[in-house]
Amino acid sequence: AWVDAMGTKGSYVELFGAPSDNNAQTRSNGFETVLSQYSDLDKKAQEVANWDRTQGYxxxxxxxxxxxxxAGVISGNDEMALGAIAALKEAGKLEGKVIGGFDGSPDAIDAVKxxxxxYTVLQPVAIFAEEAVRQADHFIKTGELKVAEExxxxDCILVDASILEVYDFVGPFQLDR
Known part of the structure; x- marks a missing residue:
């Protein structure tokens, strides 16, 4: 989604989460795996902002x-992306920038709107939790695991302008058609 919005060339920076958190490295590695396929995308800098809006700023x-x-900012979470937006606004350089976040926070959805x-990437934790309860119930009732792999x-949900035309985000993790 970020490459689709950015195009296959231009310079960008990355905001990285807490180095001690496995998710930070996993997300950054995922970005690198995709973006390294585009030789005309040039990462100018990467900074650790510890999942924090103020540090992102x-x-x-x-x-x-x-x-x-x-031309763009790719961020390991919404808080850092929102901090980047504030800094770009203050500098008068927000217009036309491609900024990607992750978590689907209400503030991020408002920023997409x-x-x-x-965009932001919504992790539908209500769906994760529901499935965990189903699996626990199955185990309690049968003594057997419902799935082979721990x-x-x-799937996550990409929240960008196109999905906002179809869904109304009425609260954290709630969608209405």
Missing amino acids: SKMQSMLQANPDV AGELT KQLF
């Missing part, structure tokens, strides 16, 4: 001073 300010013409955040994949 200050790190974006620093990266923007060193790289005033970056406002046209400031290109780790399971669940």
